[in-house]
Amino acid sequence: MKSQLRPSLPLLALLVSVACVEASGKKQKVDVVSDGALTTRRLSTSTGSNGIATLEVPLADDETSFGVYLRATSGAAYPTTEAIYSPDGAMVLSWDQWYDEYSLTGAVYPEAADSMLSWPVRVEDGPLSSGSWQVEVAVTDDNGNYMANQGLEVVIQTRTDPGGIDAGSVTVRLVYAEDLDQDEEVVRGTEAAIERWREVWAAYGLELVLSTEGSDIDGDLPSLDGLSNTVYEASAQGTDGDLMVLVGETIDGSLDAYGIAGGIPGPLVESGRGTVVISWLANAGGDGRFSDDDIRLYGETLAHEVGHYAGLFHPVEDGWGAWDALDDTPRCQARGACEGDLGDNLMFPYPVCGWNDCTPQDVLSDGQIGVAQRYTGTL
Ligand SMILES: [Zn+2]
Structure with a gap:
């Protein structure tokens, strides 16, 4: 798995x-x-x-x-x-x-x-x-x-595929948990991160059509390893063709994950795993304030997790012994080589960071773009 x-x-x-x-x-x-x-x-x-x-x-x-x-x-x-x-x-x-x-x-x-x-x-x-x-x-x-x-x-x-196979749009409902849509800092950081996400995807012909809404869903989000009634009910509010992103404070009580996708690919219809969950606080670095670097990383987290949802695996898994099925992502076999070859790839398994900042991760190969364009939810 x-x-x-x-x-x-x-x-x-x-x-x-x-x-x-x-x-x-x-x-x-x-x-x-x-x-x-x-x-x-x-x-x-x-x-x-x-x-x-x-x-x-x-x-x-x-x-x-x-x-x-x-x-x-x-x-x-x-x-x-x-x-x-x-x-x-x-x-x-x-x-x-x-x-x-x-x-x-x-x-x-x-x-x-x-x-x-x-x-x-x-x-x-x-x-x-x-x-x-x-x-x-x-x-x-x-x-x-x-x-x-x-x-x-x-x-x-x-x-x-009315737009043709090389152009596509993905419709996303971003749902704030626990009235986070009333929190100015969360909304400021999230809206700026959405613009980073939009920019990363647009470079590859993927258009983001996004709406936001508030909810009273608990701010500690499930980690999606099983089916969640809360996620099912929230995902049933959408249409049969949209994706849902749930923004909460923590995931499974912790800040260990920036975000998790409910499948590779994820379901388009109502499902107990039918969402991407995002911890806004982990993306803000734990201090509750979004720096410019935090916002870039948050935007890349959104693009990465929804990338999983659209069918993209990591080009190489952390452990360096398992790869995606694509011919144009390198088959690196060690941490140093993989960070060198793929550290700037949007779907690399983790952010590659130095003392002061992290490498922007916004590259997709032609093969990866092809996968995202073919997902049933990409119109
Ligand atoms: Zn990932």
Whole structure:
């Protein structure tokens, strides 16, 4: 399992219809909502005696990507993606090719009671042909054993790409916890950090469409390793195509993390992990005041965590033995080499800092940009 945590150490107009489709050989009721570029289908299914279910994803001629969100209906059950088959029957993804050493999608890792797949991931995984795609999904237990007859809530999303594949916009709802929208210093720092985030993304053709709102959510945010009712309810307030960022004071009672993303990629629909959580206080350096350097780091934290949510792994994990699935990020194998090769990359696992300041982290490779542009939430 890959960490989605960005450590602060060291140094550091809706159409609704109901249709029946064939999936897993059974007639199923499918609830369909179409909102412009994005079509969202909700259904229920269960794994067979082998612990696996097959989902059909109908891709129209003008649609360019799809997402599959899974939630297990019983506890201690972990849904994952096993394999993806194109309409001509070719296997284009098998989970065991992308486990541990090289990571393509968090959907193959049993991390929680829900799971999100967005396809294609890389430039070379597309473009997709239209027709019926098949996604094999599994439910496993704590020890990785397949679980038969397990209920799954499924959300299948397909989208067109009106702006073209090399331009994209991401719609983000930034929600302040515990009336932090009334705190002048938090709002000043956050708004300045959003401008840094906007600048970093704009250089790569990613437009940020952002709204902010207050809430009475507790200021100590969950670390998203399990499903949270608070996060579920807050994420259900949005649309099927937006991302949520929750800004609180601490995460899991501490200042150890600047921010955490609820998946690589993260869910677009209502989910108990459907957010990025951010500790404003960790980003302010713990003293409650934002310096200019704090603001830059806060902006890069937002861009980094939402980058995870849009499907980006760290190019190399801290530990130097696991990498992303991209050909154009270096395969460095030691701390010094990795900080040298990748220390300025937006998705480096931690800020690289000297005595006085930290290296700006705002670089994305063409391969990384390609991933973010293909995420189902990037329109
Ligand atoms: Zn990270």
